[in-house]
Amino acid sequence: MGVRSALARLAAGAPTPAFVVAGAGGRWAAEQLWLEPRIAPTPSPRAADALVVVGYLSEGLLPAVMLAHDQVAPPRLAFQWLPDGAPDDPLAAMVPGVRVVEGGSLVEVVRDAHAGLLAGRGDGHEDAWPDVEPAPWRGVGPYGQGGKGMTGGVPYGRPLTGRADDRDGLKLDRLDVRVGPVFPPFPSGLELVVGLQGDVAQDVSVADNPFEGTAVADEVFRRALRQAVPIAELEVARARSHLRWLGGALRVAGLHALGRRALSLGVRAAPGDADRVARLRRSLARGRGLRWLAGAVGVLREDLGGPVGRAAGHPRDARSEVDEYRALGFEPVTQEGGDALARWRQRVAEAEQALRLARVAGDATVGPLDVVEGPRGPLGTGPLLLDLLPDLLVGMEWGDLVTTVVSLDLDLEEAAVRAGVPA
Amino acid sequence: MVALGAALVVFLFWTGSFLALRWAGDALNPPPETAPSRVPFLGGRGPETHAWSRFHVRYYAMALVFLAFDMEMVFMYPWAVVFLEEGLMAGFEMLMFISILVLGILYGWREGAFRWA
Numbered sequence: 001m002g003v004r005s006a007l008a009r010l011a012a013g014a015p016t017p018a019f020v021v022a023g024a025g026g027r028w029a030a031e032q033l034w035l036e037p038r039i040a041p042t043p044s045p046r047a048a049d050a051l052v053v054v055g056y057l058s059e060g061l062l063p064a065v066m067l068a069h070d071q072v073a074p075p076r077l078a079f080q081w082l083p084d085g086a087p088d089d090p091l092a093a094m095v096p097g098v099r100v101v102e103g104g105s106l107v108e109v110v111r112d113a114h115a116g117l118l119a120g121r122g123d124g125h126e127d128a129w130p131d132v133e134p135a136p137w138r139g140v141g142p143y144g145q146g147g148k149g150m151t152g153g154v155p156y157g158r159p160l161t162g163r164a165d166d167r168d169g170l171k172l173d174r175l176d177v178r179v180g181p182v183f184p185p186f187p188s189g190l191e192l193v194v195g196l197q198g199d200v201a202q203d204v205s206v207a208d209n210p211f212e213g214t215a216v217a218d219e220v221f222r223r224a225l226r227q228a229v230p231i232a233e234l235e236v237a238r239a240r241s242h243l244r245w246l247g248g249a250l251r252v253a254g255l256h257a258l259g260r261r262a263l264s265l266g267v268r269a270a271p272g273d274a275d276r277v278a279r280l281r282r283s284l285a286r287g288r289g290l291r292w293l294a295g296a297v298g299v300l301r302e303d304l305g306g307p308v309g310r311a312a313g314h315p316r317d318a319r320s321e322v323d324e325y326r327a328l329g330f331e332p333v334t335q336e337g338g339d340a341l342a343r344w345r346q347r348v349a350e351a352e353q354a355l356r357l358a359r360v361a362g363d364a365t366v367g368p369l370d371v372v373e374g375p376r377g378p379l380g381t382g383p384l385l386l387d388l389l390p391d392l393l394v395g396m397e398w399g400d401l402v403t404t405v406v407s408l409d410l411d412l413e414e415a416a417v418r419a420g421v422p423a
Numbered sequence: 424m425v426a427l428g429a430a431l432v433v434f435l436f437w438t439g440s441f442l443a444l445r446w447a448g449d450a451l452n453p454p455p456e457t458a459p460s461r462v463p464f465l466g467g468r469g470p471e472t473h474a475w476s477r478f479h480v481r482y483y484a485m486a487l488v489f490l491a492f493d494m495e496m497v498f499m500y501p502w503a504v505v506f507l508e509e510g511l512m513a514g515f516e517m518l519m520f521i522s523i524l525v526l527g528i529l530y531g532w533r534e535g536a537f538r539w540a
Binding site: 133 | 455457458459460462464465466467468469470471472473475476477478479480481484530533534535
C-alpha cells in the first residue's frame with residue numbers, strides 16, 4: 001500500500017491530462033487552458049484522465065461529447081466550466097458524473113479531483129452511450145469477413161470500403177471519415193465528411209453546424225452595431241482575437257513554445273504591447289518551417305472581405321469608411337498571395353496595427369455603426385467561408401487540409417448567427 | 424545436448440516473462456472495454472466503414488524516385504569504363520536509358536515526391 005500511495009502522490013504532481021472541448025461561448029476560455037501549467041490538454045480523449053467541457057453544450061455537440069467522454073479511459077472525470085452566475089446547462093446531465101464548475105476555480109477543482117482519482121477515490125466507470133455495437137458482427141469467413149471474396153461482409157454494421165479511381169492511376173480503397181466536431185486541431189464544432197484516398201482528400205463536405213440555434217456572446221463588436229464604443233476597446237479585442245487564434249494555429253503547426261507566447265500575449269494584450277507583437281512577427285518571419293508548412297497552401301484569391309480577403313491583396317475594410325478611423329490615419333494593411341502563410345502574416349500585422357490604433361485613439365469612441373469590421377470580416381454580412389471549404393479542400397493532402405482550415409480562423413458560433421439565427 | 428538445454432532455458436524464460444507481463448498488465452488495472460470505447464477517435468463520431476482497407480501509401484513515389492536514380496548509377500559505372508571504347512553508340516544507348524528513367528522521375532514529380540512534407 002505504501003508503494004501505491006507513493007506512486008499516486010508522484011503521479012499527482014504531474015499535469016492533469018485533460019481532453020478539452022470548447023462549447024458555446026467557451027472558445028477563448030478553453031484556449032486559455034493551454035497556458036495552465038497544471039493541465040495538459042491532450043489531442044485525443046484516450047490519452048486523458050478527464051473531459052473538460054468549456055461553455056455550453058448544444059444539441060448538435062452533445063452526441064460527440066458523450067462519445068468523447070466514453071473514450072476517456074475509466075476511471076475518468078468529467079467537468080463543465082460555465083461563467084460566474086450563468087444559468088445551468090440542461091444538456092450537461094447527459095454526461096455521466098459531470099461536475100459543473102463556475103468562475104475561476106476550474107483548475108483547482110480539476111486538480112483536486114484528479115489527485116483523488118489517482119489515490120483510488122471516485123469511480124467514473126459509467127458510460128454515456130450504451131455498451132452495444134451498432135450492429136452484430138456478421139460474416140461467413142473465420143474472421144467474419146464473409147460474403148464474396150474478402151470484401152463482402154458488413155462487420156458490426158460497417159461496410160468495407162469501396163475502391164475508387166485516383167489521380168495516380170492506382171485504384172485503392174477510399175475511406176469516408178467524419179472528422180469533428182470535437183477534433184482538437186479544428187475550430188470547435190466544425191465537422192467535415194472527408195473521402196480519403198491515402199492522405200489525399202478526394203471529396204469534402206461540411207456537416208451541419210452544431211451551434212445552430214445557440215445564443216452568441218455579446219462581445220464588443222456586436223455592441224458597436226447599436227451603441228458607441230471606445231475605439232481602443234474594439235481594437236484591443238481585435239488584436240487579442242488574432243493573437244489567440246495565432247496561439248492555437250502555431251500549436252497545430254507543432255510550434256508549441258511560440259504558440260504559448262502568442263497566446264499569453266493574446267490573453268493580456270494592451271495598447272502598449274504593439275512592439276511585443278512586432279517582435280513576435282519578426283520571430284515568425286525568421287522561421288523557415290512556417291514557409292514550408294503554409295506557403296502556397298489553400299490559396300484564396302477572391303475578395304472575401306476580412307483578413308482572408310486582405311491577405312489576397314484586396315484592401316476592403318469597413319473601418320476605411322468610418323470618419324473616426326480615418327482621423328486616426330487608418331489604412332488597411334494587405335499581403336500578397338492569399339495563401340495560408342499570407343493569412344498568418346495578415347493577422348499578425350493586423351494585431352500590431354490594432355494595438356497601435358488603440359494607443360493613438362485614446363478615449364475616442366465610434367458607433368453605432370452599420371457595418372462593423374470584426375476579427376473575421378464584417379459582422380453579419382459577407383460570404384461564409386464555410387461554404388467555400390469543400391471546393392477549397394478537395395485534392396489536398398491531409399496536412400495541407402488542416403493547415404488551410406486553421407488558417408481561415410473559422411468560428412462556427414459566429415457562422416451560426418450569420419446563417420440567420422438571431423443573437 | 425548442452426546447447427539444446429540452454430535453448431530450452433532461454434525459451435522458457437522468455438515465454439514465462441511474456442506471460443508474467445501479460446498477467447501483470449491485466450491484474451494491475453483491467454480496463455472494462457465497452458463498445459463506445461472501442462470506437463476509434465475521429466472527433467466525436469463513429470466510423471462509417473470498417474477498418475479493413477488497403478491504405479494508399481502515397482510515399483511509394485519516393486521509393487520510385489530512389490529506384491530511378493539507383494538504377495541510373497548501377498548502369499552508369501560500367502558504362503563509364505567502356506564509354507571511350509564504344510564511342511557514340513554507347514552515348515546513344517545511355518541517352519535512351521536515361522530518357523526512360525526520366526519518365527519515372529516525371530511521374531514521381533507529379534505525385535509530389537519532391538515536395539517538402
